[in-house]
Amino acid sequence: MSNQGGLRERKKEATRQAISDVATGLFLERGFDNVSVAEIAESAEVSRMTVFNYFPRKEDLFFDREEESRQMLRAAIAERPAGEAPIATLRKLVQGLADRAQPFAKFTDATAKFWRTVADSPALSARAREMRDELIDDLATVLAGAVRRPLADADARLAASMVVTALTVAYAEGLREHKARKPAASAREAFLQIMERSFSGVATMLKGTPYA
Amino acid sequence: MSNQGGLRERKKEATRQAISDVATGLFLERGFDNVSVAEIAESAEVSRMTVFNYFPRKEDLFFDREEESRQMLRAAIAERPAGEAPIATLRKLVQGLADRAQPFAKFTDATAKFWRTVADSPALSARAREMRDELIDDLATVLAGAVRRPLADADARLAASMVVTALTVAYAEGLREHKARKPAASAREAFLQIMERSFSGVATMLKGTPYA
DNA sequence: GAAAATATTGTACTTGATACAAATTTATGG
DNA sequence: CCATAAATTTGTATCAAGTACAATATTTTC
Numbered sequence: 001m002s003n004q005g006g007l008r009e010r011k012k013e014a015t016r017q018a019i020s021d022v023a024t025g026l027f028l029e030r031g032f033d034n035v036s037v038a039e040i041a042e043s044a045e046v047s048r049m050t051v052f053n054y055f056p057r058k059e060d061l062f063f064d065r066e067e068e069s070r071q072m073l074r075a076a077i078a079e080r081p082a083g084e085a086p087i088a089t090l091r092k093l094v095q096g097l098a099d100r101a102q103p104f105a106k107f108t109d110a111t112a113k114f115w116r117t118v119a120d121s122p123a124l125s126a127r128a129r130e131m132r133d134e135l136i137d138d139l140a141t142v143l144a145g146a147v148r149r150p151l152a153d154a155d156a157r158l159a160a161s162m163v164v165t166a167l168t169v170a171y172a173e174g175l176r177e178h179k180a181r182k183p184a185a186s187a188r189e190a191f192l193q194i195m196e197r198s199f200s201g202v203a204t205m206l207k208g209t210p211y212a
Numbered sequence: 213m214s215n216q217g218g219l220r221e222r223k224k225e226a227t228r229q230a231i232s233d234v235a236t237g238l239f240l241e242r243g244f245d246n247v248s249v250a251e252i253a254e255s256a257e258v259s260r261m262t263v264f265n266y267f268p269r270k271e272d273l274f275f276d277r278e279e280e281s282r283q284m285l286r287a288a289i290a291e292r293p294a295g296e297a298p299i300a301t302l303r304k305l306v307q308g309l310a311d312r313a314q315p316f317a318k319f320t321d322a323t324a325k326f327w328r329t330v331a332d333s334p335a336l337s338a339r340a341r342e343m344r345d346e347l348i349d350d351l352a353t354v355l356a357g358a359v360r361r362p363l364a365d366a367d368a369r370l371a372a373s374m375v376v377t378a379l380t381v382a383y384a385e386g387l388r389e390h391k392a393r394k395p396a397a398s399a400r401e402a403f404l405q406i407m408e409r410s411f412s413g414v415a416t417m418l419k420g421t422p423y424a
Numbered sequence: 425g426a427a428a429a430t431a432t433t434g435t436a437c438t439t440g441a442t443a444c445a446a447a448t449t450t451a452t453g454g
Numbered sequence: 455c456c457a458t459a460a461a462t463t464t465g466t467a468t469c470a471a472g473t474a475c476a477a478t479a480t481t482t483t484c
Contacts, residue, residue, distance in 0.1 A: 008430075008481055015431095037471060047433045058471070129341040154385045158378075158406060159259040162413070166370075173366045194370060201417030202372070205409045220450055220461075225461095248439065259464050270440065 016054045019044045023061040030111060032062060032121035059127040062117075066131050069103050069136050077142050086146050087212040090163055091199045098188050104167060105180040107187035115175060138165045154195040155209045158207075159202060166198030228304040231256045240325060244274060244333035245333050271339040273330075281315050282350050289354050298358050301374055303362045303411045310400050310407075316379060319390040319399035327387060348376045358414040359422040367421045372415060378410030 022044040027037045041048040080089040097105040118124040140152035140160035174191035206212035234256040238247045253260040292301040309317040330336040352364035352372035387401035418424035
């Protein structure tokens with residue numbers, strides 16, 4: 001049944017990876033909208049149907065690691081010290097991300113090119129927005145759960161929306177700084193400054209609720 | 213050349229309206245994704261090409277009055293009393309919207325059905341998100357202009373993002389309240405409460421900037 | 425090695441969208 | 455009022471994403 005390391009499993013993983021690699025390369029080189037799925041299939045020496053088998057939508061070929069980020073958020077909140085307000089936890093988490101240049105807070109030529117490719121494609125931009133909204137929903141649910149509310153309530157949704165929006169703005173600002181070729185740590189500084197201000201604003205919004 | 217009220221102009225407007233009406237009706241009745249453009253063309257007794265002539269994308273058949281809302285925002289900021297901070301202006305504007313049940317703050321069965329149709333369609337949801345981002349961009353530009361900054365700076369983008377995000381959350385909450393068949397004014401109350409809290413949070417974020 | 429399970433492929437089809445030429449309708453100038 | 459210019463509408467052809475479903479090939483299991 002399961003067969004973790006069987007030939008079949010390995011081959012599947014290999015083809016999947018091959019398709020993804022070929023696709024990413026083509027996208028970064030020529031732009032998402034100028035590469036057809038047929039072409040990717042051909043380049044990866046696989047049938048068109050197989051591509052859609054692994055990646056239901058074309059956009060999934062470009063974004064294939066969203067799940068990790070949301071796991072990180074979930075874990076941070078679940079494992080926070082007893083009695084700590086969720087917003088405080090997130091605040092520390094963001095600090096940690098920036099210090100270690102992890103996802104959401106990594107500003108390099110590679111990430112700049114990645115997001116440039118996204119910005120140049122309406123389809124990818126739409127998918128990025130969709131992921132943002134999914135992240136908000138997810139965070140709202142986790143937040144509500146963290147304070148023993150069964151369903152995400154209005155406060156949780158407000159908190160989640162604000163934090164994710166702040167992340168988006170701060171990250172964009174960090175990238176801008178990076179592209180302007182400012183001194184190395186400058187992007188991180190810009191990012192953190194916006195996040196810090198945002199968190200204090202969000203704390204104000206949520207005063208009197210169990211979230212802040 | 214111009215010929216404002218000529219036969220041609222009138223016919224154009226009539227066909228455009230006819231197409232839009234037919235389409236909206238079908239969408240609300242059967243869902244956006246279950247109605248093809250070909251079908252709309254047939255129902256409107258017009259060729260498929262003509263539909264795409266007036267409405268480049270299918271989604272435009274459903275959202276055809278976004279421009280008005282952004283004009284309203286622009287006007288409010290441009291015409292604000294001398295010396296008033298932009299955020300304060302927006303705060304009053306939102307109060308006014310809620311009092312008069314205007315766009316962004318209107319909670320009726322019709323608006324509920326409208327947004328339900330949007331939520332049921334991936335394509336419409338994507339377009340709504342896109343419009344949200346366009347609104348943020350627009351507001352950021354207006355805000356920066358209002359304090360004599362040539363281009364939207366980081367503060368303006370943060371302010372715009374936060375205000376529009378707050379509007380989204382507050383509006384969704386208002387709709388939820390409406391659908392729960394709470395007393396008439398309840399939706400407006402929920403909406404305003406979230407907006408008020410959000411504005412005070414945003415003011416905290418922007419302390420020291422010319423926006424708040 | 426045969427049978428079952430699962431991947432892969434091929435074919436056909438639907439739909440949104442674009443390009444471009446042909447045909448129709450309205451406007452205009454003598 | 456007619457010829458012609460301008461603009462609108464239509465038809466045809468084409469492309470790409472995505473889905474449905476059957477046919478084929480490959481791996482696993484017994």
